[in-house]
Amino acid sequence: MASATAVVDEHVDDHGHDDHGHAETNTGISNNKLAMWLFLSSDCLLFGALISSFLLYRTNISDGTEFEGPGDVFDIPFTSLSSFILLMSSLTMVLSLSAVNRDDQRAGRIWMLCTAGLGMLFIGGQVFEFTEFAGKGLGYTTNTWTSAFYTLTGFHGVHVSVGILLLLGTVFGTRNSGLGKEKSETVELVGLYWHFVDIVWVIIFTVIYLIPIG
Amino acid sequence: MTATENHVDTHDDHDHGHPSDRSYVGIAIALAILTAVEIAMFVAEKGGFGDALVPPAWSLKIGLIALMIVKFFIVGAYFMHLKFDDSILWKLFAAGLVLAVGVYWIMLSAFEFSFWNDGYEDPGFWDGQVEFEQMVEDS
Incomplete structure (x- = not known):
């Protein structure tokens, strides 16, 4: 029995994982991964608050301007393209993790940089959209609809920006140490955050942009 | 079977459950198609496919929310690996x-x-x- 334990101990690397990616914890899941899921779970409450606030104020546009509602300003083809870009960034992210798991460092880095690039495109689109809205006289305090809209989509944009920084930090922070299989958990955690940002946009795109008020 | 062999067998089953790159691309294509259907529903509601094909607002809302939930769970299950973890x-x-x-x-x-x-x-x-x-x- 003692020898079997010793063999298992040897099987576990310095990071507390065995060769199969399982951590030496009570749950078999690394503390970092559990913490990330706990964070994402709590982030549901943040976005829940912002989305429900928007839903409450979605009809409150009485501001004395010529603005007649979201249909006036939303550019659905453009936002659809942004949504598609973010959706595809989830694919490049998961391909990056897959490459890192295969110990293919070059592909892992390329896919991760692609993910960051697509994220930047999305943010660029959001900046363009906000600029267009501002050009039509819709500021943050124009009415409660605009306040709720900018707060919700702005918070999401901040999340995407943080994700881009995490991706670039992972790519450039591992230039010396390498982005091999031993870093797969780091890439997985960044990926989980990125996919979460994507699924939040899936909800925002449908609830805010596509569902008609009438 | 020793304790170590048993350990390896159990976890190998788990690791091999992850989709291949080809499957990930297939899942992304499915998500893109679902998004295209969502946009088509929106266009139909605006009369883009003719007045005869304008769906009632309630059916559009239910349809869009159903598609949103499906997309949400596909990303969660496959890209976030919840189905395999x-x-x-x-x-x-x-x-x-x-x-x-x-x-x-x-x-x-x-x-x-x-x-x-x-x-x-x-x-x-x-x-x-x-x-x-x-x-x-x-x-």
Whole structure:
């Protein structure tokens, strides 16, 4: 029995994982991964608050301007393209993790940089959209609809920006140490955050942009 | 079988459950198709495919929400690996999700929010605004 334990101990690397990616914890899941899921779970409450606030104020546009509602300003083809870009960034992210798991460092880095690039495109689109809205006289305090809209989509944009920084930090922070299989958990955690940002946009795109008020 | 062999066998089964790159591309294509269907429904509602094909608003809302939920779970299950990871992770995530939906459903109900209302009307929670402003003036 003692020898079997010793063999298992040897099987576990310095990071507390065995060769199969399982951590030496009570749950078999690394503390970092559990913490990330706990964070994402709590982030549901943040976005829940912002989305429900928007839903409450979605009809409150009485501001004395010529603005007649979201249909006036939303550019659905453009936002659809942004949504598609973010959706595809989830694919490049998961391909990056897959490459890192295969110990293919070059592909892992390329896919991760692609993910960051697509994220930047999305943010660029959001900046363009906000600029267009501002050009039509819709500021943050124009009415409660605009306040709720900018707060919700702005918070999401901040999340995407943080994700881009995490991706670039992972790519450039591992230039010396390498982005091999031993870093797969780091890439997985960044990926989980990125996919979460994507699924939040899936909800925002449908609830805010596509569902008609009438 | 030794303890170590048993350990390896159990975890090997788990690791081999992850989709291949080809499967990930297939899943992304499925997500893109679902998004295209969502946009087509939106265009149909605006009369883009002719007046005869304009769906009722309620069916559009139900359809779009159903597609949104499907996309949400596909990304969660396959890209976030919830389908393949330990069940404690999806339980943890589901706890936050259910709590958020429950709390804000109650909040929206308290403000008499209706998902089905028409037009741009003042929200119901400002019904007492006149009395409130009168009370402020009186004080």
